Each structure stands twice: as structure tokens, then as C-alpha cells.
Amino acid sequence: IYTGEDTLSLHDALPIWANPEPIRIQRSYADIVLIQPSRRQRMKNAFRMMAVAALAACATGAFAQKGETVKIAWIDPLSGLMAPVGSNQLKSFQFFAEKFSGANNPAGVKFEVVSFDNKLSPAESLNALKAAMDQGVRYIAQGNGSSVAGALLDAINKHNERNPGKEVIFLNYAAVDPDFTNSKCSYWHFRFDADTSMKMEALTTFMADQKDVKKVYLLNQNYSHGHQVAKFAKENLGRKRPDIQIVGEDLHPLAQVRDFAPYIAKIKASGADTVITGNWGSDLALLVKAANEGGYNGKFYTYYTSVTGTPTALGKGGEGRVYQIGYAHYNMGGQNDKWAAEFNAKFKDDFYTNAVVHVFNALGQSMAKAKSTDPVKVAAALEGLKFNSFNGEVEMRKTDHQLQQPLYLAVWQKADKKYPYSPENTGMTLAPVKTFEAYVASTPTSCQMKRPG
Numbered sequence: 001i002y003t004g005e006d007t008l009s010l011h012d013a014l015p016i017w018a019n020p021e022p023i024r025i026q027r028s029y030a031d032i033v034l035i036q037p038s039r040r041q042r043m044k045n046a047f048r049m050m051a052v053a054a055l056a057a058c059a060t061g062a063f064a065q066k067g068e069t070v071k072i073a074w075i076d077p078l079s080g081l082m083a084p085v086g087s088n089q090l091k092s093f094q095f096f097a098e099k100f101s102g103a104n105n106p107a108g109v110k111f112e113v114v115s116f117d118n119k120l121s122p123a124e125s126l127n128a129l130k131a132a133m134d135q136g137v138r139y140i141a142q143g144n145g146s147s148v149a150g151a152l153l154d155a156i157n158k159h160n161e162r163n164p165g166k167e168v169i170f171l172n173y174a175a176v177d178p179d180f181t182n183s184k185c186s187y188w189h190f191r192f193d194a195d196t197s198m199k200m201e202a203l204t205t206f207m208a209d210q211k212d213v214k215k216v217y218l219l220n221q222n223y224s225h226g227h228q229v230a231k232f233a234k235e236n237l238g239r240k241r242p243d244i245q246i247v248g249e250d251l252h253p254l255a256q257v258r259d260f261a262p263y264i265a266k267i268k269a270s271g272a273d274t275v276i277t278g279n280w281g282s283d284l285a286l287l288v289k290a291a292n293e294g295g296y297n298g299k300f301y302t303y304y305t306s307v308t309g310t311p312t313a314l315g316k317g318g319e320g321r322v323y324q325i326g327y328a329h330y331n332m333g334g335q336n337d338k339w340a341a342e343f344n345a346k347f348k349d350d351f352y353t354n355a356v357v358h359v360f361n362a363l364g365q366s367m368a369k370a371k372s373t374d375p376v377k378v379a380a381a382l383e384g385l386k387f388n389s390f391n392g393e394v395e396m397r398k399t400d401h402q403l404q405q406p407l408y409l410a411v412w413q414k415a416d417k418k419y420p421y422s423p424e425n426t427g428m429t430l431a432p433v434k435t436f437e438a439y440v441a442s443t444p445t446s447c448q449m450k451r452p453g
Contacts, residue, residue: 066102066108066109067102067108067109067110068108068109068110068373069109069110069111069112070109070110070111070112070139070363070367070373071112071113071114071135071136071137071138071139072093072097072111072112072113072114072137072139072140072141072171073114073115073116073128073129073132073135073137073139073140073141074089074090074093074113074114074115074116074141074142075116075118075125075128075129075132075140075141075142075148075152076089076090076117076118076120076142076143076144076148077117077118077119077120077144078090078115078117079117079119080119080120080255081255081256081281081282082120082144082255082281082282084281084282084308084309085144085280085281085307085308085309086117086144088307088308088349088350088352088353089143089144089173089174089353089356090113090115091343091347091349092343092351092353092356093113093141093356094113095339095343095346095347095351096339096356096357096359096360097111097112097113097360098111099339099360100360100361100363100364104364105360105361105363105364105365105367105368106364106365106367106368107363107364107367107368107373108368109364109367109373111360111363113141114132114135114137116128116131116132118142118148120144120145120148120254120255121148122147122148122150122151122152123151125142125148125151125152126151126152126155129152129155129156133159133166133168137168138166138167138168138169138375139168139169139171139363139375140152140156140168140169140170140171141171141172141173141359142170142171142172142173142175143172143173143174143175143193143353143355144174144175144281145175145223145225145254146175146176146177146180146223146224146225147223147224147254148175149170149172149175149177149180150177150179150180150184150224152170153170153180153184153186153189156168156170156186156188156189157186157188160188160452167188167375167376167379167452168188168375169188169190169375169378169379169382170186170188170189170190171190171192171359171363172189172190172191172192172193173192173193173353173355173356173358173359174193174353174355175191175193175225176191176193176194176195176196176199176225176228176303177195177196177224177225177228178195178196178197178228178232178443179224180195181195181400181401181402181445181447182400182445182446182447183446183447185400185401185445185447185448185449186401186449186450187379187401187449187450187451187452188375188379189401190362190379190382190396190401190403191401191402191403192355192358192359192362192403193327193355193403194326194327194403194405194407194441195402195443196225196228196229196232196278196303197228197232197443198402198407198441198442198443199303199325199326199407199441200229200232200233200236200325201232201236201440201441201443202325202407202409202436202440202441203236203276203301203323203325203409204233204236204237204240204241205240205436205440206323206325206409206433206434207237207240207241207244207274207301208237208240208241212273213241213244213273213274213299214243214244214245214273214274215244215245215247215270215271215272215273215274216233216237216244216245216246216247216272216273216274216275216276217246217247217248217249217250217266217267217270217272217274217275217276218230218233218234218246218248218249218250218275218276218277219248219249219250219252219263219267219275219276219277219279219287220250220251220252220277220278220279221251221252221253221254221255221278221279221280221283222251222252222253222254223254225278226251226254226278226279227251228278229276229277229278229303230249230251233246233276234246247270247271247272248266248267248270248272250263250266252283254283255281255282255283257283257286258286259286259290260286260287260289260290260291261290261293261294263287263290264287264290264291264294264296265294267291267296267298268294268295268296272298273298273299274298274299274300274301275298275299275300275301276301277300277301277302277303278302278303278304279302279303279304280303280304280307281304281307281308281309282309284302284304284305284307284309284310284313285308285309285310285312285313286313288300288310288313288314288317288318288322289313291317291318292313292314292315292317292318297321298321299321299322299323300318300321300322300323301323301325302322302323302324302325303324303325303326304324304326305322305323305324305410305412305430306324306326306329306330306350306352306423306430307352308349308350308352311350311423311424311426311428312424312426314412314426314428315426315428316414316426316427316428318412319412319413319414319428320411320412320413321412322411322412323409323410323411323412323433324409324410324411324412324430325407325408325409326407326408326410327354327355327391327405327406327407327408328352328354328390328391328408329408329410329430329431329432330350330352330410330419330421330423330429330430331418331419331420331421331429331430331431331432332354332390332391334390335390336354336357336390337421339351339357340421350423350424352423354390354391357389357390358389358394358403358405361387361389362382362385362387362396363378365381365385365387366378366381366382366385367381369381369385376452382396382401383396383398383401384396384397384398389405391405391406391408392405392406394438395438397445399445399447399449400445400447400449401449402445404438404442405438405441406435406436406437406438406441407435407436407440407441408432408434408435408436409432409433409434409435409436410430410431410432410433411430411431411433412428412429412430413428413429413430413431414427414428414429415427415428415429418431419431419432
């Protein structure tokens with residue numbers, strides 16, 4: 001803006017540190033003067049601004065201040081048939097946010113969990129995501145339902161692309177569709193659970209040696225995770241045990257079926273000695289309840305036997321016949337057992353979503369490494385991060401952001417001195433049968449990661 005002086009300084013247009021040389025202009029009656037500095041002056045100003053930016057970065061480099069609060073938006077169901085699962089997992093996040101805050105993480109930050117009930121709906125989840133971002137939350141945690149995770153992932157990718165400087169990170173603690181770390185992989189997505197293909201790789205490696213497994217029935221929820229369980233079961237068994245027959249396959253609506261007796265009748269009629277299911281929550285609890293009541297005595301190979309409601313539904317009826325493949329079980333030992341006992345005493349509930357420990361452990365480590373809580377810097381620090389967790393040393397694979405970790409096959413049996421933890425006061429437990437080291441359970445990725453900048 002022309003001030004009437006013979007010499008116009010750009011001090012008002014650039015930070016004072018840039019200190020550009022005054023540019024002379026002719027006196028005129030113009031209201032606005034557009035100035036084109038010389039090439040030499042532009043280069044000079046550019047280098048000055050780069051120096052200023054570097055100084056500013058140094059001044060704020062220790063952004064992860066001790067006592068700084070990092071908010072995490074938890075978006076999962078607190079209503080409907082899956083509400084008991086969501087409620088348990090929210091308590092898990094709140095419990096470990098406290099355990100890993102302040103001096104208990106190397107960055108010294110405080111974690112705070114902000115919860116949103118998504119009713120297991122992708123549309124509700126997108127509303128929750130917007131509300132969280134409007135509140136300035138830049139870390140999003142979700143796990144129940146890969147259909148929900150897919151919607152969130154797409155929205156987060158678009159938001160980050162359109163809003164540089166306001167990026168958010170997706171902390172996936174339980175949505176296990178392999179596509180999220182393959183064809184749909186994203187720089188902003190990090191999975192702390194093992195995906196469906198990893199679990200099936202370990203599960204079928206064990207089943208290949210079980211000579212009593214001859215006829216298999218596949219029963220799964222009708223959404224991406226259920227489809228993937230069936231797909232990888234057929235592929236892996238076909239490769240490892242081509243003699244095994246797939247005698248039936250069904251997909252049912254997610255979190256809508258209240259009576260699984262008709263499905264159990266079909267399983268019995270098929271002559272299946274084994275059922276493979278990725279069902280979780282009420283869909284697994286009601287399935288095994290129907291199996292007990294319907295007199296089905298075959299084996300179940302599952303992903304989520306430990307989840308709320310299923311232990312009670314099983315009771316003693318599934319002893320020695322129900323297996324779970326996962327990255328943890330009830331009797332991990334050490335600090336994990338102490339946490340489980342404290343969690344039970346505080347909430348009268350069982351701790352089973354151990355990936356929450358991975359989440360807070362990794363965030364503390366990566367924020368300390370980045371010396372910042374800025375999601376862009378934290379994402380860069382998370383890539384390839386190795387850290388010790390409840391199941392040993394784990395690694396966030398840089399190629400696809402899939403955590404590499406050991407898996408465990410456990411069987412439903414009576415609790416004893418060696419494996420004492422009893423979920424839902426059943427007198428039963430999941431006892432480890434076989435451990436699969438990370439390199440055994442790992443599966444390849446087709447991810448072509450697009451990184452910012």
C-alpha cells in the first residue's frame with residue numbers, strides 16, 4: 001500500500017528477520033503498488049526465509065513438551081449388539097492412556113481419549129471423524145468393523161491431502177482387512193493388530209498337522225473381513241492340505257442375527273468336523289451358544305473367542321474344541337498379567353484388546369524420536385519403528401505400516417495353576433498351544449506407498 005514516501009519497504013509484508021533491502025519506487029497517486037523484486041533480490045529473500053524457517057523449527061523442535069496433552073479420538077460402537085465390545089475397548093483405551101502418560105512414556109506427553117459412538121455405521125463414523133477434527137484432535141483410533149475402517153481411511157486420506165498442516169493419523173487397532181496394507185495402503189494408516197491373512201497363515205499351518213480335520217465349514221459375517229477369512233482359508237488349506245474338503249460356506253449379516261440354530265443345523269447336516277469363523281462379538285457368542293444347545297461337537301477355529309460374551313456362551317461346552325489365533329491370549333505373563341488383574345479389579349471386566357498397549361507404546365516412542373507430536377513427524381518416526389511390547393520385540397513395517405509380531409494359537413480349557421486367568425468367571429481360559437514367530441506369521445504386501453513431499 002503506497003504511503004506517499006519515495007521509498008517503500010517490504011518490512012510489513014515479510015517477517016522482520018528477512019530484512020529485505022528497500023525498493024525505490026516513483027511517487028504516484030496509486031492506491032496499491034505491485035512490486036516485482038529483481039531475481040537477485042528474490043533469491044536473497046528466499047534464502048533468508050529458509051533460514052528463518054529453520055530457526056523457527058529449532059525454536060519449536062521440542063514440540064513434544066513434557067506434560068503436553070495429546071488427544072486421541074476413539075470411534076467405535078457404544079450402542080447396538082456390539083456395544084459390550086466397544087465399551088470394553090473404550091475402557092481399555094482410557095486405562096492405558098493413564099498408564100502410558102507423563103513419565104511413563106519417553107516423550108513425557110499426557111494422553112487423553114475422546115470417545116464417539118459410531119453405532120457400527122460408516123456414515124456415523126464419518127460424522128464422528130469430522131466432529132473430532134473440528135475439536136482439533138489429530139489422532140483417530142478405530143477397530144470394530146473393516147467397513148467402518150475403510151470409510152474412515154478414505155476420508156482421512158482426502159482430508160490430509162486437502163489440508164496440509166492439519167493432518168491426522170489413523171491408529172487401527174482391530175480392523176483386519178488385508179487390503180488396508182495392500183491395495184489400499186496409506187501413509188496415514190498404521191495397523192497394530194495382525195491382519196486376516198497373517199492369522200490364517202498361522203492357523204492353517206497348525207491345522208495342516210491335525211489329521212482329524214477332514215471336512216471344514218466356513219461361516220462368516222457378510223462384510224470385507226468375513227469375505228477375506230473365507231478366501232484365505234480356502235487358499236491356504238488348498239495349498240497345505242488339499243485333501244481337506246470345504247463342505248459348506250455361509251455369510252450372514254453383521255450384528256443382526258439373534259438365532260444361529262439354523263446355521264448349526266446346516267453345519268451338522270454337512271458332516272463338517274471343523275468350523276472356521278472370523279465372527280466376533282455377539283455373532284460369535286450366539287454361534288457357540290447355538291452349537292452347545294444344538295449338540296454340535298466339532299471343532300471351532302476362531303479369531304475372537306476372548307471377546308466379551310463368548311467365554312460365557314462357551315462355558316465348559318467347548319473345552320478342548322475351540323481354538324483362537326491371535327497376537328495375544330489371557331495368560332501372557334509378566335506385566336501383561338498384572339495389567340489384566342488390575343483392569344479386572346477396576347472395571348469388573350476382562351482385558352483382551354492388547355493392541356491398545358501397542359498403540360500407546362508406539363506413540364510414546366515415535367513422539368520422543370520425532371521430538372514432536374505433529375502427526376506428519378510422528379508418522380515418519382512410526383515407519384520402521386521397532387519396540388518392545390507385551391509379546392516381545394515388534395516392528396511397524398515401513399513398506400505397508402503393518403505391525404509384525406508373533407501370533408499364538410490357544411485352546412479353550414479349564415483354568416489351572418499354569419494358566420490361571422478365568423474370563424467372565426467361567427472357570428475356563430485360553431491356554432497357549434503353539435507360538436508362531438513374526439517371520440512365520442508374516443505375509444507379503446503389494447503396497448505401493450505414496451508418501452507426502
